[in-house]
Structures are given as structure tokens and as C-alpha cells.
Amino acid sequence: MARHKFAVIALAAIALCSTFWALLDVLVNVSHNQIFGVASFENRFDEFRKTVRPHSVYGYVSDNAPNDPSARPEFYLTQYSLAPALVKSTADENLVIVNFHSTKPDYGLLRTNRLAPVQDFGNGVILCRRVQ
Amino acid sequence: MILLVCLAAIWLTGFGLVRWMFPRPLGWSLHSVLLLSLGIGAGAGIASCLYFLSLVAVGPNLAVMASVTGGAAIVALAFGLLNRREGTLLAWAEGPEPPWYLRGLFLLAIALAILTFLVAVSNNPHGDQGAWSIWNLRARFLFRAGAFWRDAFSNDLDWSHPDYPLLLPGLVALCWKLAGESTTAPIAIAFLFALATAGVLTGVLGVLRGKTQALVGGTLLLGTASFIALSAAEYSDVPLSFYFLATLALLCLQDRHPEDLRFSALAGLMAGFAAWTRNEGIIFLAAVIVARVAAALRFRDRSGLAPLAPQMLRLIAGLLLPLAVVVFFKLRIGGASDLWSQKAAVVLQRLADPGRWIMTAQGLVVVIFTLGRFLISIVPVLALYWYLVRFQVQDERDRTALATGVLALGLTLAIQLLMDILFVENLTVEIGTSFERDVLQLWPAGVFLFFLASGPLQLAAAEKPVPGKKTSKKALKPSRRAAETR
Numbered sequence: 319m320a321r322h323k324f325a326v327i328a329l330a331a332i333a334l335c336s337t338f339w340a341l342l343d344v345l346v347n348v349s350h351n352q353i354f355g356v357a358s359f360e361n362r363f364d365e366f367r368k369t370v371r372p373h374s375v376y377g378y379v380s381d382n383a384p385n386d387p388s389a390r391p392e393f394y395l396t397q398y399s400l401a402p403a404l405v406k407s408t409a410d411e412n413l414v415i416v417n418f419h420s421t422k423p424d425y426g427l428l429r430t431n432r433l434a435p436v437q438d439f440g441n442g443v444i445l446c447r448r449v450q
Numbered sequence: 451m452i453l454l455v456c457l458a459a460i461w462l463t464g465f466g467l468v469r470w471m472f473p474r475p476l477g478w479s480l481h482s483v484l485l486l487s488l489g490i491g492a493g494a495g496i497a498s499c500l501y502f503l504s505l506v507a508v509g510p511n512l513a514v515m516a517s518v519t520g521g522a523a524i525v526a527l528a529f530g531l532l533n534r535r536e537g538t539l540l541a542w543a544e545g546p547e548p549p550w551y552l553r554g555l556f557l558l559a560i561a562l563a564i565l566t567f568l569v570a571v572s573n574n575p576h577g578d579q580g581a582w583s584i585w586n587l588r589a590r591f592l593f594r595a596g597a598f599w600r601d602a603f604s605n606d607l608d609w610s611h612p613d614y615p616l617l618l619p620g621l622v623a624l625c626w627k628l629a630g631e632s633t634t635a636p637i638a639i640a641f642l643f644a645l646a647t648a649g650v651l652t653g654v655l656g657v658l659r660g661k662t663q664a665l666v667g668g669t670l671l672l673g674t675a676s677f678i679a680l681s682a683a684e685y686s687d688v689p690l691s692f693y694f695l696a697t698l699a700l701l702c703l704q705d706r707h708p709e710d711l712r713f714s715a716l717a718g719l720m721a722g723f724a725a726w727t728r729n730e731g732i733i734f735l736a737a738v739i740v741a742r743v744a745a746a747l748r749f750r751d752r753s754g755l756a757p758l759a760p761q762m763l764r765l766i767a768g769l770l771l772p773l774a775v776v777v778f779f780k781l782r783i784g785g786a787s788d789l790w791s792q793k794a795a796v797v798l799q800r801l802a803d804p805g806r807w808i809m810t811a812q813g814l815v816v817v818i819f820t821l822g823r824f825l826i827s828i829v830p831v832l833a834l835y836w837y838l839v840r841f842q843v844q845d846e847r848d849r850t851a852l853a854t855g856v857l858a859l860g861l862t863l864a865i866q867l868l869m870d871i872l873f874v875e876n877l878t879v880e881i882g883t884s885f886e887r888d889v890l891q892l893w894p895a896g897v898f899l900f901f902l903a904s905g906p907l908q909l910a911a912a913e914k915p916v917p918g919k920k921t922s923k924k925a926l927k928p929s930r931r932a933a934e935t936r
Contacts, residue, residue: 319908325838326666326909330555332831333673336824337562340675344566348573356576373598375606394583394609398576401587402595404606 356395362441363399366415369445372402377411377448379431381418392417409433411448418442453629457638459523460621461486464493466526471712472540473533480656481540487649488700488716490642491692495723496522498620499775501627505620506783510596515627538710540653540703545660549909556665559672563648566675567641570682575633577640577684580883584610585686586636588619593626603785612785615776617727618686636684644681647692647894648672654699655901658706659844662909667901671894675823680890686728687887693724694734695894698858701742702851702902704761714761718768726772729787730891733869734862735769741857749850789873797872806871813881814867817889832900842905855899859892 378396382389396417397405405415409431416433418424421442428435433446468488474481500518508514576582587610591602602619603612618639625635651671656664671677681688697720704713721738724731742765746758800806819827843849866888874880 319910321838322907323909325835326552326907327555329666329831329835330552330559330669330673332824332826332828333670334555334559334562336675336822337559337566337673337678339825340679340823341562341566341569344569344573344679348569356574356582360576372595373601391579394579397607397610398582398587398590401590402598402601404601404604406606 356398359392359395360399362443363396363439365439366443366445367400370400370403374403374413375411376400376403376405376445377408377414378405379409379414379416379427379433379446381424381427409448414446414448416444416446418444453625453632453635453638456519456625456628457642459519460493460497460624461490461642462493463489463496463519463523463526464491465489466523466528466530467492467496468716469530470526470533471716472537473530473535474537474539476531480542480653483649484540484653484657487646487653488696488720490646490649491689491696491720491723492716494621494639494643494689495617495693495719495726495772496526497624498617498726499772501620501624502616502775502779505592505599506778510592510599510627512627515624519624519628537712538707540657542656543658543660545662545906546908546910548662548665552662552665552669552909556669556672559669560648563644563672563678566678567644567682570679571637571640571684574682575637577636577682581636581684584614585618585684586622588612588614588616589622589626589636590631592616592619592623593631600783603783605785608785608788611788613729613780613787615726615728615731615779615784617723618689640681640684640688643689643692644678647688647695650692650696650699651894651898654703655898658702658848658902659904662907663901663904666907667897671897674890674893676886677822677890677893679823680887685887687891690724690727690731691891691894693720693727693731694859694862694891695898696720697724697734697738698851698855698895699898701738701854702848705847705851706845708757708761708847711760711764714764715768718765718770719772720768721765722769722772722776725769725776730862730866730888732776733865734858735773737861737865738854738858739765741854741861744857745850745853748853789869792873800872806877809877809881810867810871813877813885814889817881817885821886821889822893836904839907840905841903843903844906848902852899852903855895855902859895859899863888863892 378393380389380392382392393405393407396415400415413436414431414433416423416428419442421440423435423438423442423444428446432449434449436445436447438444465486466489468485472481472485476482497519500522501515504511504514504518577586587607588602592599595601605612618636621639622636625639626632629635648668648671652664652668655667677688677691697717700713700717700720704711704717707713721731721735725735739762742762743758746755750758819829822828824831843852870877870880870884
């Protein structure tokens, strides 16, 4: 009987302590603000989203460094925020969304990709047209 | 408020169906708890299939969606509540009452799990990247795109796996269609599936092994930190794990009640909904059929394989509707799978590469030993538990079910790993991001099988016979029959 009692209490104690530990981890995460988290991305694209129509297609360019690990997640977040428009990770579209990490546009990047600004939605989000 | 009504309608659809299959007088009992838990998964699957079929037939029409969802709930409830037949009773297996501290630990596990879930979703209401970039993104397309809902499966979204089945996005999109878009719908659905998984595990263990094993099993599942985190992350792995568990648990009940073939039919339905949840569900569906036949061949009794044929027929009948929906989706709607577009020469090269096999084996070992984010690896803890309690199959009828479960889970995992070896380009990333989730999909069913095979627990001192007082032998011995049929 004591063996069984020990087995059950040990198993339950480890499980409960682990969940409690996980709860503390989650509480620590709550206190960390994520500038480029989903909610903040949704806010950044809020104005742009109001102009989006279903079945529209946009290209996407950002000022992330080529090997920046956050580049892909940010592209995915842009697609998530702007659904039901389709966002393609290319500048070869008629309309291109440019995602800058500062409110001052990098005009060099726009020139390199042959993009002309159409509308600045603030927060580093600019809609551009591809110059032929 | 409308979301609550919508979720209630989905839940009641499932509850009505399972109550129609296993009717008993209404009341607060283990039977009702089990039906309510199974009802969540059944209702979610039915509502999602109906949503998808309505979408294909008439487009995103609010009146049609509302009528179909409400109509299904009313019809299912009418069938469930007006049924006067008395079906198989799912009652607690006889055995000693669990001690107070075990009840306390179980309640504490429930409270901690709910608190962790709520804090996690309040911090991350859109879920983790895998959730918003696949499941919630698909739901947004289905809901927001109107007549262009097929854009959800565009090849431009190939990074978002447009070939994945639609149970979860369909369900979220249905809730949004009826109640408006919010992050509450996917959170509520994630919570309900976690609740249902804990309910089915605890309930079926209670039927087959008694209250004590049920409480220990439930505490272990609810105390698995990464399972709760995965649920709060709104991944589809928890719904999938629910369907895996429900299928195997119902097959165990089938072996205890061979005369009531509805268990096989409902198991088939749950396996079909697993296939409608994720591609891994299709693997599981095939694995469970193979495992069932193999286990029946190995553990057949005097009656031979005769009982297997009607069971398999019911199982297949149960999975036909969801499987038909999956096949239709894959052939006509879903986007191209990145698996089949790969060149045969590359796949063969990967197959012959021993490095990939070794890396996969290493990854699996690491995942198993770190599974669940327990403070101490759960493997030695379970080994110690096994050493102290021992495995002892209490009822001969459980042998086939246990073999079915172990084989089905083993086959599912083995095929998933083989697919990774053959088709995944960057195996290191796959191991780091998906392996733990692959194993966690099997975890609730694994916990169920572990406690089904575990020896009887004696936690309270046996009553000393008092002169003049008759001590019931039944109260001290675990019974061979876990549930009664009336």
C-alpha cells in the first residue's frame, strides 16, 4: 500500500509542480511586450486592412536584412493581417506593400525595387506601385 | 452571447448524437459526463463537415449556415432526448473509493490547467505562429473572402499548407459567420477540446478501471504543461489527440461490451474526424484499422474472428461520412501538397541516407525524454510508477483493445517519422518544431493505455472485519466487470 501511495503522490506532485512552473513561465511572458507580435502587427496594418478587397493580390517588400530570422514570420503576419487579400513575397506585383521598421521610409529600397509610393498608412506601412 | 449560443448548438449536436447511441435517463452521472465530453468532438466534427458542405453547395450564405447548424442541433437533440430505449450504461467500475488527497490533487490539477490556459491565451489571443499562420489564417479566408473563399487554398499560400483538412478552420469560420469575428471563438474551441480530452480520459478510465485510476490518469494529463500550452497555442494537435483518444477508448469499451456495436460506429466516426482535422489523422485512421485486425488475430478467443466482421463494418460505416468529405476536399478543393511534388530521386536519396535516420532517432529520443515540460523527465517517473504498481491487465477483454491501441499509436508515429525522413527538406528544423507536437498528439491516448494496463491501486488500508459487521468482498476487490449492461 505504501508503494502505491508513493507512486501516485510522486507522479501527481511532479505533474502539478510542472504545471505550476509553466504557469510562472507564462506569467513572466505576459510582462514582456512584443513590438512585432501579432496584436501589434494587426494594429500597424489596421488602416491598410480597411482598404483591402477580397481576391486582391499584393507584393511584399520589407527592410529586414536578408538573413534576419524574423523576416519570414513578419511576412506571414502581414498575410495574416491582410487576409482575404493574397500577399506574395515579391516586388513583381502591380501593388506592393512595403513594411518598414521605422516611420522614415528607406527610399533607396523603394528605388532598388522600382517602387513608387501610393499611400503611406503610417507605422512604417506604405502601399507602392511598381514602376514599369 | 451569440458565440455562446453557437458553441452550445455545436456541442448539443454532438451530445444529441451520442445520447441517441447510448441513451440513459438524464442526470448527473459518469455516463452523462462521458457523453458530454464525446459530444464536444462529435459536434465539432459534424458542424465542421456541414459548414464545409454548405459552403461548397451554396457559398457563404448566413441564413443557410444558421439553419443548418441550428437544424442539426434540434434534430440531434430530439433524437437523443426522445429516445426511450435503454442503452449500455457507462458507470464507475467497482473498487475502493479514492482517498481525499487524490481528489484534492485532481481538483488542483484542473484549477492549475485552467489558470495556465487562461493566462496564456490572454497573453497570446491569436495563438502561436503555427496556429495563426495555418489554421486561423485559413479561417480568416473562409470568413472574410466571401464568394472568393477558395482563395484560402491558393498556391500563393503554399507555405501555409493549403492541403490541410478543415475541421478546425471550418469550425472557427462557422462561429465567426454566426457570431462575428473575434479571437474568442478559436480560444473557446481550443478550451473545449482540452476539456473534452480530459473528460474522455478520466471518464473511460473510470468505466474500465475505477475512480482511483481515473483520477491519477486525469491528474497526469492535466499536469502535462506542454499539453495545456499546446491547447492555449490553438494548435490542431489537441483536437487531433482528442480524436485519437476517443477512437481507442471507444474500441476498448467495444471489447467490454461486444454486444453493443455502436461503440465501433462511434469510434469510426471519431477516427474519420481525426482525418478531417489533420493529415496525420489519415495515417491514424489506416493504422487503427490495421491494428484492430492484427490485435483480433493475435488475441482471438474460441469464437475466432467472427465478432470482428460486424465490428469492422460498423467502424467503416462510422468513418464513411467524414472520410468522404476529406476525399472530396483533397480532390476538388484543397491546395497542392508539398509532399507529392517532390522528385522521386530526391526522396530515394533521403531514404538511403543513414544520417537522416540517425538524426530522426536522436530527435525522437530527446523528445520522449523531455516530453511534457515536466520538471523531471516523465520517462523515469513512469518507469518508477510501473515498478511500484506493476502492469496487470485486469480484464482479459482489455488485451485486444490494449494491443489495438499500442499498435495503432506505434504505427502512426512510425509512419509520421518515415514521412519526415522521406519528404522533409530541413530535418533539423522539423525535429525542433514538430517532433514534440507529433508525440503530444499521441500523449492522451498513451496515458489512457498506460493506466488501463497498470495494476490495481491500493491506497487505503483494507477494512478490518468488525465482529457483527459484514464486509463486502466487492468493496475491497477490483471487479472484473468494469461497466454493466442492462
